Amino acid sequence: MDLGLKDRVAIITGGSRGIGNACAKELLAEGACVVLVSKDPAGNAAAARELGKSLGKLHPDRVLGVAVDLTDDAAIAAMTAQAVEKFGRIDILVNSAATVIPQDFFKMGDGELRSLLEQKFNPAARCIRHAVPHMRQRKWGRIINISGLAGRQPHYPVVPAALNNSAMLNLTKALAAELARDNILVNAVVPYIIDTERQDDTMREWARTTGQTEAEVRRQRVAKLPVGRMGRPEEVAAVVAFMASERSSYVVGAAWYVDGGGAMTL
Numbered sequence: 001m002d003l004g005l006k007d008r009v010a011i012i013t014g015g016s017r018g019i020g021n022a023c024a025k026e027l028l029a030e031g032a033c034v035v036l037v038s039k040d041p042a043g044n045a046a047a048a049r050e051l052g053k054s055l056g057k058l059h060p061d062r063v064l065g066v067a068v069d070l071t072d073d074a075a076i077a078a079m080t081a082q083a084v085e086k087f088g089r090i091d092i093l094v095n096s097a098a099t100v101i102p103q104d105f106f107k108m109g110d111g112e113l114r115s116l117l118e119q120k121f122n123p124a125a126r127c128i129r130h131a132v133p134h135m136r137q138r139k140w141g142r143i144i145n146i147s148g149l150a151g152r153q154p155h156y157p158v159v160p161a162a163l164n165n166s167a168m169l170n171l172t173k174a175l176a177a178e179l180a181r182d183n184i185l186v187n188a189v190v191p192y193i194i195d196t197e198r199q200d201d202t203m204r205e206w207a208r209t210t211g212q213t214e215a216e217v218r219r220q221r222v223a224k225l226p227v228g229r230m231g232r233p234e235e236v237a238a239v240v241a242f243m244a245s246e247r248s249s250y251v252v253g254a255a256w257y258v259d260g261g262g263a264m265t266l
Contacts, residue, residue, distance in 0.1 A: 004246030006031030009087040011080070013037045013070060013127060014097035016047035018196035019146060022233035023094050024051055024063075026241045033062040035083045038097065041067035070097055070123030080130040090134040092244045095124035096146045098164070098198070102206045105159045120164040125171065132184065141184035142244045145172050146236075147255065149192040152265050157209055165190075169255055176253030185252055187243050192259035193221055195230040226261035 010027050014020035015036035024034045028051060036051070038044040048065025055062060064086050066079045083090055098120040103112070124145060135141025150158040151165025169188055176186040193199065203221075207214040222230060236258045242248055243256065257263050 001247070003030050003241060003244075005241070005244065008032045008091040008244070009035070009083065009089050010092035010094060010244065011035045011037060011083055011090060011127070011131060012094040012096060013068075013123065014146075015094075016040060016044045016065075018096075018198050019191065019194060019233045019236050020094065020096035021047055021051075022237035023096060023240045025054065026234065026237035027092070027244065028055065028062065030241055030245070032092070032244075033087050034064070035079070035087075036063065036065045037068050037070075037079060039067065039069055070126065071118055073126050076123075076126050076130050080127075080134070084134060089138060090131050091138070091140060092142045092144070093127055093131045094144045094146070094240060094244070095127060095168075097123055098146070098148075102157045102202060102209050103160050104209055105156070108160075116160055116163060117167060119160065121167040121171070124168060128171075128175065132179065135184045136182050139183045141179070141182070142248070143172075143175070143179075143184065143186040144240050144243045145169075145186070145188045146240075147172070147188045147190045149190055149257075149259055149262060152190065152255070153263060157206055172255065173253045180252050185243075185248065187248070187251055187253065188255040189236060189239055189243065190255050190257045190259065190263075191231060191236045192257070192262040193225060193230050194233055194236060194258075196233055199230070224262060225259075229260070231258060231260055 010032050012020050012024050015024050016038035036048050044065045044067045051063045068075050068079045145168045147168045148165040150162040151169045154162035172188040207217045
């Protein structure tokens, strides 16, 4: 099935590893150009090189790596300008960057609470503000916000993730109604327990917070999934690629679960 992504230009935050990196690979395979964005200069450069190599002698220049601190609005503006200078346009934004890990709410101070949304929601909002004007110029755009099941199914150990993900879903729905008139479609993808380095960090922190071993936490969480296993990043990326494509032209303001059946909400 042709997704109509050839020569589309996608900015992917959190693109150096995990779900973001898998999204970059999937979009590249569909013929898109990708801008990898992450905070770590060395890691981002290495990821960009690897993706370029994966294209062989075809078009390694279809990958641009830009190290960006997403708490810095000026840096995001510069990255957006660099993407346009390199590829001439911005068609797709995948907000996949996040550092949200479990924390004990009652041990969080005022400073941590005030900065909570800076971990995920605020960076995504900044990237949207800078990308949308370029999409409006061409009357075509796709914004895919990677949320998380805690946004719909909160519980105590994941208060920070729940607040960020709920905010992401709220913004997705609000912007979807506003931007659809410009043929900019905004949707969310809601993964759960995906086998990534970030998931390993979450498992370790959850174990520390609850007093369990990491093995116990992992076993209990996976046991809740009807499929009986963690998801793979490429399984999330496949859904993201569809949402970014011409084939999703009537999907607006949706939140697609990629959760192995873990969602207990309607």
